[in-house]
Amino acid sequence: MKAYIKHTFLTASLAALVTTGFAQKLDRTKLPADAPAPVIQLANPESFTLANGLRVFVVQNNKLPRVAFNLLLDYEPILEGEKAGYVSIAGDLLKTGTKTRTKDQIDEAVDFIGATLSTSPTGIYAASLKKHTNQLLELMADVLLNPNFTQAELDKLKKQNISAIASRKDNPNAIASLVSNAVMYGKNHPYGETATEETVNKVTLEDARTFYNTYFRPNIGYLAVVGDITPAEARTLVEKYFSKWQRGDVPKPTYTMPKAPEKTKIVLVDRPSAAQSVIAVVSPAELKPGAPDAIRSSLMNDILGGGATARLFMNLREKRGYTYGANSSLTSDRLIGRFRAGASVRTAVTDSAVAELMNELRAIREGKPSEEELKRTKNIFSGNYVFSLENPQTIANYAIRTAQYGLPADYYANYLKNVEKVTDAEIQQMAQKFIDPSRVYIVVVGKGSEIADKLKRFGDVEYYDTQGNKVNAPAPAKAAPVGMNAQQVIDKYIAAIGGKEALAKVNDITVTLTTEVQGQAMEMVRKTMSPNKSSMVVNAMGMEVVKIISDGTKVSMMQMGQGRTLEGKEARQITLTSGTFPELRMAQNGVKATLAGTEKVNGKDAYKVVYTTDEGITWTDFFDSESGLRVQQITTQPGPQGEMQVPVSFSDYKEVNGIRFPHTIQQSMGPMQLTLNVKKIEVNKGLKDAEFEIRQ
Incomplete structure (x- = not known):
């Protein structure tokens, strides 16, 4: 992090956290035992259809006194155009009020009976204890049949959607997905368009009402009733609450069928500050749900990239150490399916990873799977299927x-028999039908200046922005202005955050930050003391998970009660960047700073200052050329797949005791993107040397 929350402390703390219980280890040495395909006795749900066309399926399960109602509306995808996002917003608006209840009243009524009620563009889900079924259905029917869309609730949802769009703009995986869809389907296709701040701002109440009045019709609806309820009870209740729902004609638009490119293209989204590359090899696939090829193609994909024993994972992670994980998917769809294979890899091995991905795509087309591969995949596939049947x-x-797709009545009853029948020759046929490495889009989100030329061997390189629009190649990095050096840049930064005189008066700083790691709330407390002492404590789940202390010469780490002393470059880099404002002491600590030109960071010019030491330690800071503030730092850190560049970005500078500190810090940790928010900063609170004492 910046002067007071150095990047190396964050990286060490978070890396330690990830390895102390947030990541689970998978034993891939034990394969399921071979066995004949079990006979599946699927209960046939009772079904009936209301006069208005609503089709109802009842699955009675008396294990728990609960009942769930899941309404699904089956309409064709909608091209939203200049108001992309309105369909999602309309689905969320459903639960924000009815003609007789406000949103708060709905929420209170749901909470009072301990129920669940949620809405979406494709339906409504509701569940409760059986004794509350009537109250639940009365609420569900009110939301479904009597929605009252208001401008105040629309404005709230638009704000939430715009915030979500903003949060995705720096997420490389989200960018890769968005751009993949844009190039594969085209932006004039419902699967290729995306909501932006501009399109969301155009959404009106009338758009939401029109969507609801057009598509919320019972004659395209399927209602699943599951739980402690008899078919007779279900029929009585469904007729009581939903028979007044009026049917209507629903549009059935048609779209141009997307095609694979005539030859492989490289789609590069340049992210100059990226520490790794996200790779996605994609192409459309004409695969319908329940089609004769569906089971065979699913098995083929599982062999290629369906899990931790699949070819892509074993090659790119286990054999070569390029990535934390590699996978593929082949999805069916009534309109158009999709094939995707990909991984997130270190920048330095981007082209090598692409080469191995393409090698595996060719290999599964050119040869049959081994007998062991096919047996193992069938066993896993069948096991997952049987396990899924435990859920009513x-x-x-x-x-x-x-019913939706017109499948044979015994399609799922015979599912495992059909899995067992698949041959090695059929696996190869599926690969040849749905995977063509000579006609795919290779989408890469990464640092263009380091990877673009290396990717040209796979196809023509085309640049796209984060919204899926084709753009010109970025201008090359500019040289530093004549006469400017690294010390001048650092001096400008020091002046920008408060000046040497103000910084010299600071003896200690305590910063409290909050974030989430894999869904778990975390708090970090970073303490620094002049001239070169620091500590970082990470708390999660009500306990101290990691503690790192530097007394200026030695560094220790306490991890889940187990302590160790850091040594070598790892410890040296921490001691170099410990203390309040280490930039004031770089030269006397033997750190050489070099101005290496300018680069774009978040679209703005930033001076690039590279720090090096005699021990071979190096890291890079980027300073905004106008404000002088540090906007990013990149270090090289060891990891499970070798050394990789790890960036941390700084923004939202605010003044505390006359000094400007960043209050938002974005940190990359392998495949995770973390946002740390400063909760509190305390300056000169009187920290003592004892707080940084290392006890052996």
């Missing part, structure tokens, strides 16, 4: 899919 909702979903 699955039975209802299968019944609905059978």
Whole structure:
């Protein structure tokens, strides 16, 4: 982090956290035992259709006194155009009020009976204890049949959507997904368009009302009733609450069928500050749900990239150490399916990883899988299927899919038999049908200046922005202005945050930050003391998970009660960047600073200052050329797949005791993107040397 929360402390703390219980280890040495395909006795859900066309499927399960109602609306994808996002917003608006209840009243009524009620553009889900079924359905029917869209609630949802869009703009995985869809389907296709701040701002109440009045019709609806309820009870309740729902004609638009490119293209989204590259090899696939090829193609994909024993994972992670994980997917869709294979890799091995991905795509087309591969995949595939049947909702979903897609009545009952019948030759046929490495889009989100030329061997390189629009190649990095050096840049930074005189008066700083790691709330407390002492304590789940202390010469780490002393470059880099404002002491600590030109950071010119030491330690700071403030730092850190560049970005500078500190810090940790928010900064609170004492 900046002067007071150095990047090396954050990286060490978070890396330690990830390895102390947030990541689970998978034993891939034990394969499921071979066995004949079990006979599946699927219960046939009771079904009936209301006069208005609503099709109802009832799965009785008396294990728990609960009942769930899941309404699915089956309409064709909608091209939203200049108001992209309105369909999602309309679905969320449903639960924000009815003609007789406000949003708060709905929420209170749901909470009072301990129920669940949620809405989406494709339906409504509600569940409660059986004794509250009537109250639940009265609420569900009110939300469904009597929505009252208001401008105040629309404005709230638009604000939330715009915030979510903003949070995705720096997420490389989200960018890769968005751009993949844009190039694969085209932006004039419902699967290729995306919501932006501009399109969301155009959404009106009339758009939401029109969507609801057009698509919320019972004659395209399927209602799954699952739980402690008899078919007779379900029919009585459904007729009571939903028979007044009026049917209507629903549009059935048609779209141009997306095609694979005539030859492989490289789609590069340049992220100059990226520490790694996200790779996605994609192409459309004409695969319908429940089609004769569906089971065979699913097995083929599982062999290629369906899990931790699949070819892509074993090659790119286990054999070569390029990535934390590599996978593929082949999805069916009534309109158009999709094939995707990909991984997130270190910048330095981007082209090598692409080469191995393409090698595996060719290999599965050119040869049959081994007998062991096919058996193992069938066993896992069948095991997952049997496990899924333990959920009664699955039975209802299968019944609905059978009706939706016109599948044979015994499609799911015979599923495992059909899995067992698949041959090695059929696996190869599926690969040849759905995967063509000579006609794919290779989408890469990464640092263009380091990877663009290396990617040219795979195809023509085209640049796109984060919204999926084709753009010109970025201008090359500019040289530093004549006569300017690194010390001048650092001096400008020191002046920008408060000046040497103000910084010299600071003896200690305590910073409290908050974030989430894999869904768990975390708090970090970073303390620094002049001239070169620091500590970082990470608390999660109500306990101290990691503590790192530097007394200026030695560094220790306490990790889940187990302590160790850091040594070598790892410790040296921490001691170099410990203390309040280490930039004031770089030269006397033997650190050489070099101005290496300018680069774009978040679209703005930034001076690039590279620090090096005699021990071979190096890191890079980027300073905004106008404000002088530090906007990013990149260090090289060891990791499970070798050394990788790890960036941390700084923004939202605010003044505390006359000194400007960043209050938002974005940190990359392998595949995770973390946002740390400063909760509190305390300056000169009187820290003592004892707080930084290392006890052996």
